Amino acid sequence: MQQKPGVLELYVHIPFCVRKCNYCDFLSFAAGRDSRELMERYCQALREEIRAGGDTSRLVTSVFFGGGTPSLLDGNQMTGLMDAIRASFRLDREAEISLEANPGTLSHGKLEAFRQAGFNRLSIGLQSASDQALVMLGRIHSLDQFLDNYEEARRCGFTNINIDIMSGLPGQSLEDYKKTLDLVTGLRPEHISSYSLIVEEGTPLARSDKLLAALPDEEADRAMYRETGQRLEEAGYRRYEISNYALPGKECRHNLGYWSGLPYLGLGLGAASYLPVEQASDSPAEGTPTFCRFSNSRIMKTYLESPWLPYGKRPDYTILTLEDRMEEYMFLGLRKREGVSISSFGQNFGRSLDQVYGNVVRTYEKSGHLETLGDRLRLTEKGIDVSDYIFRDFMLVD
Ligand code: SF4
Missing domain, CATH: 1.10.10.920 (Arc Repressor Mutant, subunit A)
Structure with a gap:
C-alpha cells in the first residue's frame, strides 16, 4: 500500500453500548449506563496500553474513537485517554480528532468536556428520521433526541459533524428514505455517511423472518443509493467514497488514510493495526518496509480479566504478503x-x-x-x- 513514512493514524475502540441494536455485529457489549466500574477499568487498561504502545517518532495526523458508543464515557475518562495519547505520541496540532456518538448519550456537559479534551469532529449515528424505523432497528433514541443532541453539539462549538444514515431498511420505501435525506440536508452537517443495511448472521434481524421479508429488493436498494448521490450532490456534498459525502474540504481525513494505505495503530479491544515491519522476506524492494496487521483483543481481554497483570508482549501479528x-x-x-x-x-x-x-x-x-x-x-x-x-x-x- 501507499506508504507515507513518518505519519501515523490512531484508532481507539470503546466497546460499550447501552444495548445492542438489532442489526449490529460490531465488537460491542450492552454495558448499559450503569456499568461505570467496568468502563473505568477499561479506561485504565486502555491508558496503560496507550503508554505501552507510545511512539513519538511519527506524527499522528488523526485519532478516531470508534465503537461501540464512545460517547458513553464521561468527560473525565475521555480527558484521561486524550492526555495519555498526547503524552505518548507526537500529536499534530492540526490533527483531526473524531468521536463516534449516539443520540441519547450526549449532554451539554459531556459535549463541552469532549471539546476541551481536544475532539474537533463528531460522528453522530442517526440512521433514520423515522421513529418507527428506529424502534425496529433497536436504536436507543428517537428523532427528537437526535435533534436535541445535534443542536447542542453545534452550540458547544462542534463545527465538523458527520451524520450516519442507513438505507434499505425493512419496510422502507424510497419516499420514506427521502424524508431522512430531507432532514439531514436541512441540518447541513459537514459530512454524511450513508450505508445500505447489511443483514449480519446471528443478529436479531437475521433471525426475524418478518423483517427479512420486508427488506427492499435489490432494485429498490439501488434506487435509494442513486437518490442519495443525486440529492446530496445537489445539496453541495461531494461523494468522495462509495458511501461517504462531504462539503468541500470536510472529507474524513482518518478514513481517507485507511483507504490510501496510511499506517495505523489500533488501541483497545479488538482494534486492528496496520504497521510497517522491517526486513520482511517478501518486501518488494530491499530495505522497503512492508506491513503487518494485528488485532490486540487478547491483550485487552487479559487486562479486563486480570487487571493487575503487567503489560505483556504484543499479540501475534500477520505479515501481509x-x-x-x-x-x-x-x-x-x-x-x-x-x-x-x-x-x-x-x-x-x-x-x-x-x-x-x-x-x-x-x-x-x-x-x-x-x-x-x-x-x-x-x-x-x-x-x-x-x-x-x-x-x-x-x-x-x-
Ligand atoms: S450503537 Fe452501533 S455499535 Fe452499538 S449496538 Fe448499535 S450499531 Fe452496534
Missing part, C-alpha cells in the same frame, strides 16, 4: 471517487498495475465499469453499482 497488499491497494483505493494512482502501484510493489491486473482492468473498461483518467483508475457510476462483484475479481489469493 505482497499479494495481500496489492489486493488491499485496489479494494480500498477503488472505494475512493478519485480511484487509485497507477504510477504509485508500480512504485509501491515493483510491478506495474498492468502486469498484475491488466486483464481485469481491460475487461471492466470495455464493459464501462472502470475508467482511466490520466494516472487514476476509478470505478464509473455503473461500476459503483456493482462494486462488490468487481472487487472480487481483484483478488489474487483465495
Whole structure:
C-alpha cells in the first residue's frame, strides 16, 4: 500500500453500548449506563496500553474513537485517554480528532468536556428520521433526541459533524428514505455517511423472518443509493467514497488514510493495526518496509480479566504478503471517487498495475465499469453499482 513514512493514524475502540441494536455485529457489549466500574477499568487498561504502545517518532495526523458508543464515557475518562495519547505520541496540532456518538448519550456537559479534551469532529449515528424505523432497528433514541443532541453539539462549538444514515431498511420505501435525506440536508452537517443495511448472521434481524421479508429488493436498494448521490450532490456534498459525502474540504481525513494505505495503530479491544515491519522476506524492494496487521483483543481481554497483570508482549501479528497488499491497494483505493494512482502501484510493489491486473482492468473498461483518467483508475457510476462483484475479481489469493 501507499506508504507515507513518518505519519501515523490512531484508532481507539470503546466497546460499550447501552444495548445492542438489532442489526449490529460490531465488537460491542450492552454495558448499559450503569456499568461505570467496568468502563473505568477499561479506561485504565486502555491508558496503560496507550503508554505501552507510545511512539513519538511519527506524527499522528488523526485519532478516531470508534465503537461501540464512545460517547458513553464521561468527560473525565475521555480527558484521561486524550492526555495519555498526547503524552505518548507526537500529536499534530492540526490533527483531526473524531468521536463516534449516539443520540441519547450526549449532554451539554459531556459535549463541552469532549471539546476541551481536544475532539474537533463528531460522528453522530442517526440512521433514520423515522421513529418507527428506529424502534425496529433497536436504536436507543428517537428523532427528537437526535435533534436535541445535534443542536447542542453545534452550540458547544462542534463545527465538523458527520451524520450516519442507513438505507434499505425493512419496510422502507424510497419516499420514506427521502424524508431522512430531507432532514439531514436541512441540518447541513459537514459530512454524511450513508450505508445500505447489511443483514449480519446471528443478529436479531437475521433471525426475524418478518423483517427479512420486508427488506427492499435489490432494485429498490439501488434506487435509494442513486437518490442519495443525486440529492446530496445537489445539496453541495461531494461523494468522495462509495458511501461517504462531504462539503468541500470536510472529507474524513482518518478514513481517507485507511483507504490510501496510511499506517495505523489500533488501541483497545479488538482494534486492528496496520504497521510497517522491517526486513520482511517478501518486501518488494530491499530495505522497503512492508506491513503487518494485528488485532490486540487478547491483550485487552487479559487486562479486563486480570487487571493487575503487567503489560505483556504484543499479540501475534500477520505479515501481509505482497499479494495481500496489492489486493488491499485496489479494494480500498477503488472505494475512493478519485480511484487509485497507477504510477504509485508500480512504485509501491515493483510491478506495474498492468502486469498484475491488466486483464481485469481491460475487461471492466470495455464493459464501462472502470475508467482511466490520466494516472487514476476509478470505478464509473455503473461500476459503483456493482462494486462488490468487481472487487472480487481483484483478488489474487483465495
Ligand atoms: S450503537 Fe452501533 S455499535 Fe452499538 S449496538 Fe448499535 S450499531 Fe452496534
